[in-house]
Amino acid sequence: MKVFLISTAVLATTASAFTSSPSFLPQRQQQQQQQRLTRSTSALCNSRVDSSEAIEAALEASKKYGPTSKEARVAWDIVEEMDASDNSNAYKGGEGSSSAEDQKEYNAKISELAALLEEQKAKVEKVKTLAQEIQAVKLAKPTIAASADSPAMRDALAKAKEATEQYGSDSKEAALAWEALEEVASSDYGEATK
Structure with a gap:
């Protein structure tokens, strides 16, 4: 029998953690808080939750038990949750209601x-x-044909090789001869006109 009474008492005290009213509040305040919670979830769903009584209870718990006590923290958590559950702005129009x-x-x-x-x-x-x-x-793949072997190209190539041998590969004369060869090669429009 004693085990039953003890387990019932333990169950009752631990179950208070899952209720909407903290067990450290007096019975009258628990009833008031329960009524507030019931009212806030009824027809006033889109109105602002009145947390003033919860704030008073939190202040009272802070004075009675100290601001860092578990009781005060729980009371302030309740206030915070009530304010966080305020969805009244979601139901209002904007600043310039349409x-x-x-x-x-x-x-x-x-x-x-x-x-x-x-x-x-x-x-x-x-x-x-x-x-x-x-x-x-x-699309057909283009065929790459060998470039035309024109006499002008052969002549420019011979002059470029000769200038390189005579003046050296870093000389201005050799550079000009190779540029002339490039111009002759680039002026061959045979591939573009096919």
Whole structure:
């Protein structure tokens, strides 16, 4: 029998941790807090939660048990949770609550946007189709033909080699001769006109 009474007492004290009213508050304050919680979850869901009584209880617990006590911390946690559960701003309009005229303008802009999107939809589909058609086109790989062996190219190559042997590879004369060879080679438009 004693074990039953002790386990019941332990269960009752530990179960108070899961209630909405802390067990250290007097019975009257627990009832008031329970009524506040019931009221705040009823028809006033979108109104601001009144945490003034919870603040008073937290101040009282801070005075009675000390500001760093567990009781005071729990009381202040309750205040914090009540304030955090305040969703009243979510149900209010913005600073300039929209009037019927604003709503009409908004709806007109949304309709205009929908029309533009519908208009662009056909163009986007056309672009997708063209992209698929371009991907399907098979291009022949270009054949690389040997460059034409023109007499001007052979002559410029011979002059460049001769200038390099006579003046050295770092000389201005050799550099000019090699540039002349490059010009002759780049002026060969035979590959581009095929």
